[in-house]
Amino acid sequence: MMIKAYRFIKARDYLMRAVFMLCAAFSILALACICVFLFVSGIPFIGRIGFSNFFGTTWHVDSQAYGILSMIVTSLYLTALATFIGVTTGLLTAICLFRFCPKRLIPSIRQMVNLLAGIPSVIYGLFGLIIIVPFLRDYVSPNSIGFGLLAASLVVSIMILPTIVSVSLDALNAVPRSYYEGSLALGATSEQSVFKVVVPAARSGILAAVVLAIGRAIGETMAVIMVIGNSPVMPHGLFQSVRTMTANIALGAKELGGDAATALVSTGVVLFIFTLLLNISFNLLRGGEKREKKRTQKTDT
Amino acid sequence: MKISRIVTVMVLGLSLMLGLVACGGGGFDTSRNITVLAREDGSGTKSAFMDIIGLKDKPDPAGVIIQPSTAAINAEVRNNTTAIAYESLGFVADDVKKLSVDGVEPTVDNINSGSYQIARPLAVVYHESSLSDEVVKAFFDFMQSSEAQAIINEEGFVPVLSSASAYTVNGALSGTIDVSGSTSVQPLMIELAAAFEHLQPNVSVNVSGGGSGTGYNNAEEGVSDFGMVSEVFNSERAPSCTFTNIARDGIAVIVHKDNPLTSITMEQLRGIFDGEAGAAAITTWSSLITN
Numbered sequence: 001m002m003i004k005a006y007r008f009i010k011a012r013d014y015l016m017r018a019v020f021m022l023c024a025a026f027s028i029l030a031l032a033c034i035c036v037f038l039f040v041s042g043i044p045f046i047g048r049i050g051f052s053n054f055f056g057t058t059w060h061v062d063s064q065a066y067g068i069l070s071m072i073v074t075s076l077y078l079t080a081l082a083t084f085i086g087v088t089t090g091l092l093t094a095i096c097l098f099r100f101c102p103k104r105l106i107p108s109i110r111q112m113v114n115l116l117a118g119i120p121s122v123i124y125g126l127f128g129l130i131i132i133v134p135f136l137r138d139y140v141s142p143n144s145i146g147f148g149l150l151a152a153s154l155v156v157s158i159m160i161l162p163t164i165v166s167v168s169l170d171a172l173n174a175v176p177r178s179y180y181e182g183s184l185a186l187g188a189t190s191e192q193s194v195f196k197v198v199v200p201a202a203r204s205g206i207l208a209a210v211v212l213a214i215g216r217a218i219g220e221t222m223a224v225i226m227v228i229g230n231s232p233v234m235p236h237g238l239f240q241s242v243r244t245m246t247a248n249i250a251l252g253a254k255e256l257g258g259d260a261a262t263a264l265v266s267t268g269v270v271l272f273i274f275t276l277l278l279n280i281s282f283n284l285l286r287g288g289e290k291r292e293k294k295r296t297q298k299t300d301t
Numbered sequence: 302m303k304i305s306r307i308v309t310v311m312v313l314g315l316s317l318m319l320g321l322v323a324c325g326g327g328g329f330d331t332s333r334n335i336t337v338l339a340r341e342d343g344s345g346t347k348s349a350f351m352d353i354i355g356l357k358d359k360p361d362p363a364g365v366i367i368q369p370s371t372a373a374i375n376a377e378v379r380n381n382t383t384a385i386a387y388e389s390l391g392f393v394a395d396d397v398k399k400l401s402v403d404g405v406e407p408t409v410d411n412i413n414s415g416s417y418q419i420a421r422p423l424a425v426v427y428h429e430s431s432l433s434d435e436v437v438k439a440f441f442d443f444m445q446s447s448e449a450q451a452i453i454n455e456e457g458f459v460p461v462l463s464s465a466s467a468y469t470v471n472g473a474l475s476g477t478i479d480v481s482g483s484t485s486v487q488p489l490m491i492e493l494a495a496a497f498e499h500l501q502p503n504v505s506v507n508v509s510g511g512g513s514g515t516g517y518n519n520a521e522e523g524v525s526d527f528g529m530v531s532e533v534f535n536s537e538r539a540p541s542c543t544f545t546n547i548a549r550d551g552i553a554v555i556v557h558k559d560n561p562l563t564s565i566t567m568e569q570l571r572g573i574f575d576g577e578a579g580a581a582a583i584t585t586w587s588s589l590i591t592n
Contacts, residue, residue: 061342062358092307134380144333144383147366230341230367241366251369255343255514257538 090164125226171205345513345531482516482529
């Protein structure tokens with residue numbers, strides 16, 4: 001009797017272990033499938049149409065020109081500009097929340113910034129299309145075009161704010177309080193202590209926030225399509241219709257077939273490589289941060 | 302010190318922006334650039350329009366704003382005084398202005414008589430074999446019935462059949478039909494589907510958009526019973542399928558309500574929408590509007 005029950009429990013254990021393994025394997029399988037799909041259909045296509053065609057500047061489906069260089073450049077410009085605006089605002093917000101904000105306002109401000117992360121990207125796109133684009137067109141743009149890099153960067157910079165604020169605030173909070181107090185004891189003002197001591201001490205965490213934000217900015221699609229104009233040309237200014245890699249894929253995915261559809265997959269490969277590099281650098285930064293923490297803990301004791 | 306400097310800069314920037322807001326406004330400025338709106342590659346409206354005005358396979362002009370749906374085009378023309386766009390006539394609302402082309406107004410009568418040239422067929426694409434399903438066949442018959450012709454007329458499209466018989470209801474029919482494709486055909490198809498479901502309460506018709514490209518692909522792969530396309534049927538895009546035109550649709554050239562322009566010529570349209578027009582390219586409103 002006892003042995004029977006024991007066997008049953010053991011069998012159940014094995015079964016559940018198998019179920020858990022299967023669940024874990026599922027996400028790995030999903031990743032593997034996506035990689036295989038992208039590379040198997042994307043890479044040979046680049047080889048077939050030629051490296052110089054694929055990384056050329058002309059995208060014109062009707063004449064079999066699938067150059068995505070202008071879109072790569074646009075994606076990079078957009079990411080750089082959005083990250084610059086977002087990181088400046090976000091980092092200063094985090095510093096404000098860390099030391100200078102009245103204590104009773106902190107929870108509500110944090111909550112509101114986090115709420116930004118929950119808004120669907122299409123709503124950001126709508127906001128950009130209805131508010132930002134007409135505003136830029138009527139009052140800022142020199143050529144009466146509101147669509148373009150600036151509109152998209154503004155929208156995306158708002159979208160990446162919550163990531164930057166929460167990750168860099170965590171990094172600031174993780175700096176031992178003794179740093180700040182020691183700096184005060186040496187005669188520095190509160191502002192000097194925060195900007196010259198605490199922020200540099202939290203730099204790897206802040207860098208991680210920046211990398212995460214870049215990852216989000218380069219992959220943003222829906223909001224960008226609605227405000228960037230989507231013309232596949234090289235960007236020469238802030239108020240000009242241009243197209244990112246993500247927009248190219250989303251615009252064509254439903255409409256195009258044959259070679260053009262494969263060209264979209266190849267665009268996906270390039271995008272995937274960019275995000276992969278970002279992820280790797282994020283992990284390296286995280287690793288660096290951990291090592292640094294260990295070192296400071298050792299010197300503390 | 303640092304903080305106060307930052308705050309000062311921010312306040313200055315904000316007041317500058319508000320100042321600019323206060324200065325805006327005024328009548329139509331013809332010196333402004335034309336904002337050319339277009340649809341994405343693969344769109345039925347785009348390929349039909351470019352084909353008819355004689356710019357088949359030409360690239361879009363530099364600086365074109367590409368919007369992925371009919372609704373997005375309409376929204377932008379409604380808000381942007383400098384915009385010009387092309388759009389399915391059945392979809393044009395009263396809050397934008399339709400232009401006459403070569404002096405001919407885009408009306409149902411003018412499309413019917415052939416004097417308004419920018420018109421294309423709206424078609425359904427399907428596998429011949431799928432009509433053996435009696436539910437699918439019933440909807441196919443309904444699309445060519447006199448009831449359907451009345452709806453097509455009501456929606457601002459042009460019927461293609463001059464004589465059509467009434468649809469005979471088959472009470473035993475039940476099932477689902479899937480239709481997808483062109484966003485230009487979609488609003489009409491939704492009306493047709495609703496009328497059909499009213500006659501045949503046990504049949505449900507799912508209509509989804511996606512564009513003409515989706516229509517071809519879904520019909521070819523059998524994902525949908527009917528694919529909707531808004532251009533002359535291109536057999537390369539769905540080799541194993543056949544098609545039936547259900548209506549004709551004009552493509553209207555639209556501008557903002559405040560735009561004083563009322564008429565445009567084919568030649569001018571080519572100057573605006575051709576990416577390879579060179580010296581003939583038209584980029585500012587002053588080339589079209591003479592005071």
